[in-house]
Amino acid sequence: MKKTVLSLLIMGHMTQVEAQDIKFTEFDLKNGLHVILHEDHSTPIVAVTVMYHVGSKNELPGRTGMAHFFEHLLFEGSENIGRGQYSKYVENAGGGLNANTSFDRTFYYDLLPSNQLELGLWLESERMLHAKVDIKGIETQREVVKEEKRQRIDNQPYGTLLQETMSNSYKVHPYKWMPIGSMDDLNAAQEADFIDFYKTFYVPNNAVLSIAGDIDPLVTRLLIEKYFSGIPRGKEFIPRPTVVEPTHSGEARDTVWVKDQLPLVVQAYHIPAQGTPEYYAVDMLNQLLSEGGSSRLNRSVVEEKELALFCGAFSFGLEDPGLTLGFSMCNMGVDPAVVEEAMNEEFDKVKNELISDQELQKLKNQVENNFVSRNSTVAGIAESLANYHMYFGDTNLINTEISRYQAVSKQDIMNAAKKYYDKSNRVVLYFMHDPELLKQ
């Protein structure tokens, strides 16, 4: 009798994916929570993770920094967990925990000894069902987050680099502000804002529960049903930005005055959203320009012309169209305009000449090495699985995405350079030293 119920439960609408390397099972609960399980018994630990599809791009002007601020508050407690007890439960059980917030999503993780799996599920389900935040918690974390902003941005050399690049590159899309938000908005956030935010975004139908490690998938599924199936599906409409940032709308240039000594040149180009075929071509192009000592920007600008301490271009892949972030930290006494010209030469070279077979093979070998190396921890695997489901709706990309890179041709790379690395499609920023700022 029990056995029949058991097999019904397990068979439900679960599908087994036979993947090449990373095996996993995935299914949806009735409330819309997507679950991914990966079994690996090499170490007696388990990563219990929840990814919510909410980041700074879901914020409203005047409340920037909300998603990240709220991430801090969700460690405060719940109906059944007293203030400050959340981390105690995990750490007393020999586990570790943390969370982070990006432009597109918020990710919570508990790394536990595998005999504490149920504790992790209880904690994460409490967070999803009925988190509780009091005024002391809000006021404390408000100051803590402001310190985080000072420590990571305001008090760091070139700390505003990404902020300036994003705000200059995006005029209408909410990528124009950083996940940390502005001091004014952090000061303005009210308890009512958090309640709205929680009701809208922290619902099972906006989350992925991804678990990897020393687990039995069947037992795990039953425990997940126990703790998560009673959480009601969200009733609110989940808003997502629909605004499209115009590209190729003319070059924008600006100078940012900083106290840092060396000039820094930023070139940011609009690129397609991650997961699109052209994105892979752009990413391979950036690898050609920047990965390893033999990469073109390093070889030319750093090694041969000796103009810079560092030079590279990196894909900042995002759910909506992101950026290629090219930058050079100039050597002392070098004119940033000369450095920018040297960068342009390398961009132009890819537009005008196909790369060699040898170079293409190098890029493919690098891609292969990176793919093999990245799945080395259960926590990393849990996060990758959740990413692939949340952004692309195809969890198995953890095994197959490599073929999308391997399919990129020399012509694709040239085409990507021509189409996206165009003057009209970029923002150029010079970060220049202002001695007046040292007199403060």
Add this chain to the structure above:
Amino acid sequence: MKKSFLYITLFASLFLAACSALQPVDRSKVPAAGPAPIIRIGEYQTFQLENGLKVIVVENHKLPRVSYQISLDVVPGLEGSKAGFVSMAGQLLKNGTATRSKAQIDESVDFIGANLGSSSRGVSGSCLKKHSSTLLEVMSDVLLNPSFPDDEIEKLRKQTLSGLASSQTDPNTISSRISDLSKYGSSHPYGEFETESSVKTITRDDLVRYYNTYFKPNVSYLVIVGDITPEEAKTQAEKYFGGWKRGNVSENKFKMPTIPAGNEVVFVPLPGAVQSVIDITYAIDLKPGTQEAITASVLNNILGGNSFQSRLIQNLREDKAYTYGAYSSISPDETVGSFSAGASVRNEVTDSAITQFLYEMDRLTKELIHDSTLTVVKNIMTGNFARSLESPQTVANFALNIEKYQLPKDYYETYLQKLNAVTADDLMKVAQKFIKPSNAYITVVGNKDVVGKLGRFAASGKVNLYNSDGSVFSDLKPVPDGVTANTVLGNYVEALGGAAKLSSIHSFEQEGNMAMGPMVLPVNIKAKEGGKFRMSVSMNGSPVMTTVCDGNKAKMESMGQASYPEGQELTQLRMQTDIKAELHYQDYGITPTLKGIGNIDGKEYYVVELLDSEGEVMSTDYFDISTSLRYKTVVVESADGNTSVNESVIHEYLVFDGIKMPSKVTINNGAMEMNTTKVIWNPKFEDKDFIVE
């Protein structure tokens, strides 16, 4: 047999889980843990090549990758005026060999998607297993035949100098440099760091000598981790590193740095900083692999380890919200270990945060750790240990430590037992030995505005100011040739009316008033050669404050309370009533020193420090370059650990019979104003006017 047992266990747990899943969840109950899993440490193999190279192999076939690490177990000597050459030599290994240019090395490593790095302590690389012979070919060439090409040296020098310039605004880099310099001192290799001038003096010979002295197989380890068998590892080790020639490497010994007798405060001003980077630090003698080191790490986890339960996080972040994170470390080391506790905090709470750090440190030495705290910290550390074993590199590090520190073979197998054996009494002993809230260097990198509040943490009451390169701080410009303290003071005397004119004055009487807000009180000063004076302030016709000095002793009466100024305070008073003081500083035991040219609101001033007979700074005077007149005097006083800064600014001079006297002086930004309205030169005074009762 074993298999069917597993099956039954699995079925039982499924059954139980199914039952509980069908019941309503009692969410108020914390789920019980299952039976504790067994923590297993992976295995490793060791062997030695004929040239003395010790090899450690950790076999792990989970991913088709292998990593190779050559690690030198040496303590390099002092670098002195050429600080930076050790690091530069290490970086240059991979920038050219006898047969490969840097471009060729980069190209071969990148082509196989591999990584290769070199440092002063060795070379390391990783790649897919199928490319391992290609990587090892380059890696062994880099290790055995580096050529230190001149053009690569100059390129790296240029980059290093640029890097130094860019680090001038990095508070964390500055903090770690200044902390190392403070706790280890400049005559210990751990206290050295490169500067612009040291990097400029490094020659190719220095680099080659470093390589020839320390890069020997008999003082090195080769650690191989990944998809490889011990047999394959042995073949590769012999093929690629067997030809490395052994040689004698002498051991460098250094004196153990001492801790300060009382707390010292070291401050590096960083213009525009919105946070203070605080580090409370000192050297300790704690060796790795000892039971004491395990006990110390338990203590550190309670204080400021990487957990939300630590006292520093709970106090400075969760309770007071001073910081995003506050941490501590107690690091064992064969040469010299270190204690460190710190955080980045907003400017306004810099002093409050230091108070809390010292409070938490002090508490460890006085309060026995509660059993429940001890249980929690052991759980945390057991969990950290278990999770660290996910990486095969951890096993390799364990093996390396066992070999390097000659630990028992089962050191890590029995680590959890040793951890569990630690008691509250053990922690108290270790705390009293290693936690020194009164013998620490408190280093702060931050905004100059916060420095005034830091003196009270120093035993001397004084803050030592440094530049980011470790030199003593000065924001002054150098003076032109020929300008000395004597010329500055001579011009000042000339501007007042001249030495001859001043020498003709033997006594004077000065009248004026003292204003504090709306209250204006008349002041009268009578002074006579030989340090005799009487100063009185009155209210409604009767004196409220009188100070008298007979040339030797003084008495101050205020509102019926008497005090007897002496020492530096008395000297200050006597000098204030001596208009010829600058003509005979030696009588006061004072040596004036010209420090440079300072800038106040766009105007330039000569800055002169007056040093007392013990060489301590008594006051700092600012002389206007255009008028030669004194503009400002700053007196820093410290008593009982409290420091006060008194600043007086002269806004106006008036001429009384050919001699200029300050006629309008404000003290401490206008808290008090002194005005002089009338001066009579050489009035007749009797000695009885200056009797001290």
